[in-house]
Amino acid sequence: MFCINKRKFFKLLPKSEKGMEEMCGIIGKVGEENVIPQLINGLKKLEYRGYDSAGVAFVEDDIINRVRAVGKISELKKKLSQEVIESRVGIGHTRWATHGSPTEENAHPHRSKNGMFYIVHNGIIENSEEIKKNLLPYNLDFESGTDTEVFAHLLEKYYDGEPVSAIAKAQAVLKGSYAFGLICKDYPDVIFGAASGSPLVVVKGENGFYIASDSGAIDEKTVEKYSVSCGEICKITSSAAEFFDPSGKAIKKQREDSQNSEDSFEKEGYAHFMLKEISEQPRAVKDTLDSLISLGGVWLPHVNIDEDFFSEILEKIVIVACGSAYHTGLVAKHIIEKLTGVPCAVEIASEFRYSHPFIDEKTLAIFVSQSGETADTLACLRLAKHCGAQIISIVNVRGSAIAKESDNVIFTKAGREIAVATTKAYSAQLAAFYALSIFIGREKGKLSEEQEEKYIEELSLLPQKIKETLETVNENAKKFAQKICKWDKVFFMGRLTDYATACEGSLKLKEISYINAQSYASGELKHGTISLVEEGTPMIAVLGESKIFSKTLSNICEVESRGAQVIVITDIAKENLLSGNRTVISVPDTLSEFRQSLLVLPLQLISYYTALLRGCDIDQPKNLAKSVTVE
Numbered sequence: 318m319f320c321i322n323k324r325k326f327f328k329l330l331p332k333s334e335k336g337m338e339e340m341c342g343i344i345g346k347v348g349e350e351n352v353i354p355q356l357i358n359g360l361k362k363l364e365y366r367g368y369d370s371a372g373v374a375f376v377e378d379d380i381i382n383r384v385r386a387v388g389k390i391s392e393l394k395k396k397l398s399q400e401v402i403e404s405r406v407g408i409g410h411t412r413w414a415t416h417g418s419p420t421e422e423n424a425h426p427h428r429s430k431n432g433m434f435y436i437v438h439n440g441i442i443e444n445s446e447e448i449k450k451n452l453l454p455y456n457l458d459f460e461s462g463t464d465t466e467v468f469a470h471l472l473e474k475y476y477d478g479e480p481v482s483a484i485a486k487a488q489a490v491l492k493g494s495y496a497f498g499l500i501c502k503d504y505p506d507v508i509f510g511a512a513s514g515s516p517l518v519v520v521k522g523e524n525g526f527y528i529a530s531d532s533g534a535i536d537e538k539t540v541e542k543y544s545v546s547c548g549e550i551c552k553i554t555s556s557a558a559e560f561f562d563p564s565g566k567a568i569k570k571q572r573e574d575s576q577n578s579e580d581s582f583e584k585e586g587y588a589h590f591m592l593k594e595i596s597e598q599p600r601a602v603k604d605t606l607d608s609l610i611s612l613g614g615v616w617l618p619h620v621n622i623d624e625d626f627f628s629e630i631l632e633k634i635v636i637v638a639c640g641s642a643y644h645t646g647l648v649a650k651h652i653i654e655k656l657t658g659v660p661c662a663v664e665i666a667s668e669f670r671y672s673h674p675f676i677d678e679k680t681l682a683i684f685v686s687q688s689g690e691t692a693d694t695l696a697c698l699r700l701a702k703h704c705g706a707q708i709i710s711i712v713n714v715r716g717s718a719i720a721k722e723s724d725n726v727i728f729t730k731a732g733r734e735i736a737v738a739t740t741k742a743y744s745a746q747l748a749a750f751y752a753l754s755i756f757i758g759r760e761k762g763k764l765s766e767e768q769e770e771k772y773i774e775e776l777s778l779l780p781q782k783i784k785e786t787l788e789t790v791n792e793n794a795k796k797f798a799q800k801i802c803k804w805d806k807v808f809f810m811g812r813l814t815d816y817a818t819a820c821e822g823s824l825k826l827k828e829i830s831y832i833n834a835q836s837y838a839s840g841e842l843k844h845g846t847i848s849l850v851e852e853g854t855p856m857i858a859v860l861g862e863s864k865i866f867s868k869t870l871s872n873i874c875e876v877e878s879r880g881a882q883v884i885v886i887t888d889i890a891k892e893n894l895l896s897g898n899r900t901v902i903s904v905p906d907t908l909s910e911f912r913q914s915l916l917v918l919p920l921q922l923i924s925y926y927t928a929l930l931r932g933c934d935i936d937q938p939k940n941l942a943k944s945v946t947v948e
């Protein structure tokens with residue numbers, strides 16, 4: 318049944334949920350001692366939200382100063398170290414540019430004309446041009462090309478000595494999504510904040526109060542934590558926090574679970590977070606599976622769907638995600654269809670949300686997201702809910718928007734992932750899909766108890782096999798990286814689930830090494846792409862699907878006879894594959910349903926070592942951010 322209410326649904330959404338959002342990180346602290354070190358550490362931890370430019374504004378002797386720099390937090394730190402700063406009140410920002418290029422003028426904090434307000438902003442003000450035209454003096458000189466600056470001027474316009482009421486009046490005219498932090502010159506011991514549609518938390522530390530986009534950015538032990546949302550306003554001093562509704566009326570807020578995250582923000586001796594996270598995969602997969610498998614059966618603690626739905630109603634499964642998370646869906650489709658007998662479609666979220674999705678109450682819609690904040694995936698989740706589908710989301714970050722808005726969640730236990738290129742969350746997502754496929758297979762009556770036992774037994778061996786693979790393929794991956802690092806283009810191929818892994822391998826390589834890497838379903842090569850193959854062209858073939866082994870092998874021979882240097886990533890006996898110049902990287906054997914968890918590992922390592930040889934910024938590749946909250 319076509320979901321006819323989609324249009325109506327979009328009309329009902331607040332504009333911010335339809336539009337773009339700037340992906341930045343904000344932090345602010347009022348303490349008893351100098352806050353600059355904590356602002357810098359916090360911004361460093363928020364760099365996953367963007368790293369085009371950064372800045373701080375702080376109060377010293379009742380005067381507000383500002384320091385900003387283009388590039389990463391390290392550039393801002395260099396600038397700040399040239400001055401001796403003692404400040405107990407400060408706000409900071411790290412930016413991923415959407416409105417205005419990444420210059421110092423466009424870096425936050427922005428200020429109002431007379432310098433009464435300094436503000437940092439995460440989000441997007443969709444009607445900034447309208448506000449400029451209709452509400453601000455026509456001859457106002459803007460210092461930046463950002464939408465944010467408009468809000469600073471609006472605050473000054475509405476300010477009559479009371480910042481909370483100025484914030485309430487200014488945000489009443491905004492369209493878009495935002496989390497603001499701001500300092501007002503008349504109140505040098507206070508930070509104010511407001512948020513709607515973008516995350517903002519207030520945290521009481523052991524040594525003062527903070528506002529931040531993510532409580533993980535805060536260095537101190539969390540004593541109390543509150544979320545600010547839906548236009549609420551907050552006011553923090555070094556010893557207290559107050560909250561107000563969007564109109565500026567004081568409200569009481571409920572404290573949230575303030576358990577400190579034990580996830581490390583340190584590289585712990587590894588050269589890069591990506592390498593550390595690659596090596597954490599056995600643990601990430603084990604923890605994920607342990608949380609979903611108990612007493613020899615799959616148990617999904619945060620899924621509450623009537624048994625009848627699976628046995629009587631379910632007709633179709635659709636998986637929606639972006640990037641690597643989408644690739645886990647491509648793998649999962651084949652396993653789900655095999656284990657449950659239910660047709661499964663896999664959709665790119667940014668396409669799906671504007672297509673004509675056939676989803677209804679007989680559909681199970683699965684949303685996959687590491688961050689749980691990806692704007693397109695979130696929009697599709699809302700759409701599917703509106704159409705009456707049952708929802709299960711596979712999410713790594715607890716408390717994220719997708720986790721909060723999903724009726725049913727499978728939490729992956731990858732732990733905090735810091736490298737922009739996902740590895741351990743990817744593996745944990747695959748593990749979650751294996752458990753989910755078995756669960757649905759059993760509920761649907763398609764899998765017997767014996768089959769379930771067989772799968773669970775093999776899954777219990779998977780973390781160890783991942784560890785073994787990482788150890789045994791490491792040297793080969795380094796060697797192969799040397800071969801490909803000088804090439805401008807690299808091809809990947811595979812069929813069925815091998816194709817999904819080829820897609821993930823090529824994405825990983827291109828995003829961190831900047832080599833143009835493309836993946837193809839093996840059978841498609843001779844429909845065009847093979848014309849690009851020349852003497853020496855690197856071609857990485859993923860070959861695990863034994864039922865089409867001979868087909869992919871023929872495709873390998875075809876490109877080799879046109880000069881390609883082929884590396885085969887496989888769990889099939891090496892003797893059947895060695896020939897000529899071909900390189901073969903072998904991974905251990907497992908059940909066919911789970912093999913992509915092993916085949917993907919050499920590809921992660923090849924990408925890592927290739928990027929290393931090319932001198933790339935592995936953890937923070939150019940133009941990217943970890944959490945994609947823009948449409």
Ligand code: F6R
Pocket residue numbers: 639640641642643685686687688689690691694737738739824825828943944945
């Ligand atoms: C690639 C990568 C991205 C993400 C994608 C979705 O290494 O990490 O392609 O997979 O941006 O992000 P999440 O999973 O946070 O929704």
